[in-house]
Amino acid sequence: MSILTKTNELWFFEIRLESIGGMGANLAGKMLAESGVLGLGLNGTNFSSYGSEKKGSPVKSFVRFCQPDVEIRDHSPIEQPDVIGLFHEALHTTVNVLSGLKPGGVVLVNSTRSFEEIRRDLQFPYGTLALIDAMGIAIDERTRVNTSMLGALFRICDFLDPDTMRQVIRQTFEKKYPHLVEPNLRTFERGYQEVRFQTIEALTDAAGMKFERPEPLLGYETQVLGGLIRTQGNSMLKDLSGSRQGYLPELDLASCIHCANCDSVCPDLCFVWESGEDKRGRQQMFLKGIDYQYCKGCLKCVEICPTGSLSSLREEVGYADNHRVAHVFN
Numbered sequence: 001m002s003i004l005t006k007t008n009e010l011w012f013f014e015i016r017l018e019s020i021g022g023m024g025a026n027l028a029g030k031m032l033a034e035s036g037v038l039g040l041g042l043n044g045t046n047f048s049s050y051g052s053e054k055k056g057s058p059v060k061s062f063v064r065f066c067q068p069d070v071e072i073r074d075h076s077p078i079e080q081p082d083v084i085g086l087f088h089e090a091l092h093t094t095v096n097v098l099s100g101l102k103p104g105g106v107v108l109v110n111s112t113r114s115f116e117e118i119r120r121d122l123q124f125p126y127g128t129l130a131l132i133d134a135m136g137i138a139i140d141e142r143t144r145v146n147t148s149m150l151g152a153l154f155r156i157c158d159f160l161d162p163d164t165m166r167q168v169i170r171q172t173f174e175k176k177y178p179h180l181v182e183p184n185l186r187t188f189e190r191g192y193q194e195v196r197f198q199t200i201e202a203l204t205d206a207a208g209m210k211f212e213r214p215e216p217l218l219g220y221e222t223q224v225l226g227g228l229i230r231t232q233g234n235s236m237l238k239d240l241s242g243s244r245q246g247y248l249p250e251l252d253l254a255s256c257i258h259c260a261n262c263d264s265v266c267p268d269l270c271f272v273w274e275s276g277e278d279k280r281g282r283q284q285m286f287l288k289g290i291d292y293q294y295c296k297g298c299l300k301c302v303e304i305c306p307t308g309s310l311s312s313l314r315e316e317v318g319y320a321d322n323h324r325v326a327h328v329f330n
């Protein structure tokens with residue numbers, strides 16, 4: 001019997017990882033493909049697509065498996081995946097992450113929130129949703145999100161052998177970083193064990209998610225003749241919150257001395273200021289707060305602040321009335 005119980009008309013089983021630069025989805029896709037090819041003798045391919053932008057921009061990694069007697073001649077991006085792995089839940093605000101998901105497909109999300117909240121945000125009414133606190137595990141074990149996501153992905157792709165991945169982890173770290181072997185094995189194991197599932201049966205005639213190829217807003221067909229872009233380079237709509245990896249700065253204005261050290265190191269101009277008068281009536285700029293839309297959680301501001309007015313906090317990202325709210329737990 002085939003190891004791959006679910007395949008498409010070309011006999012492929014396809015996985016798409018949706019992530020942001022810096023979270024290790026590229027490497028996770030590579031390791032996933034290797035474990036199927038080297039561990040099980042399947043045919044498989046993997047490649048990633050990412051832009052030339054800085055860390056924090058959207059990344060996709062594609063993994064395609066098939067039986068050893070089937071040739072893979074299709075090297076195009078995966079449009080109708082069986083499994084989607086969402087490395088950062090906030091990505092859905094900027095990328096159509098579920099695009100093309102097959103009926104009966106599985107969506108794995110790195111999140112601490114409830115199934116209901118994630119279904120509402122992703123607009124994913126039926127099908128199998130898998131949740132894993134991959135960031136929490138990585139922070140506990142001092143490892144990376146991609147290893148805990150891999151643990152959960154191995155549980156979903158139950159035809160893969162977790163022992164192969166344990167071996168890959170050992171081989172990857174034991175020579176140069178032997179102290180990282182055990183934490184990474186624990187991270188993988190926790191991802192495998194702690195992933196939670198919820199399946200809501202689809203209606204019998206339910207279609208998969210429609211595939212959408214993102215089109216540029218302005219091109220030769222849509223550009224207004226003689227039109228003028230008045231806000232070129234404008235970053236007003238840019239949302240960097242998806243780049244944060246579990247932490248964000250919290251400001252205690254009561255102890256702030258408005259020295260602007262934080263502003264001088266912040267790479268994304270997140271600090272908001274207003275002019276006012278000091279106690280002697282002299283004009284001065286006063287720090288008003290942090291615009292979290294542009295904050296990518298690098299925490300350089302926390303390091304530089306001389307008064308401890310900025311501290312780092314674990315972040316849980318939630319959505320209320322379409323506004324992102326960051327709130328603290330623990």
Ligand code: SF4
Pocket residue numbers: 251255256257258259260261262263287304305306307308309310
């Ligand atoms: S570095 Fe600290 S004290 Fe200085 S303005 Fe920023 S928050 Fe305030």
Ligand code: SF4
Pocket residue numbers: 248249265266267268269270271290294295296297298299300301302
């Ligand atoms: S963590 Fe601080 S320095 Fe880094 S982007 Fe956010 S506000 Fe700016």
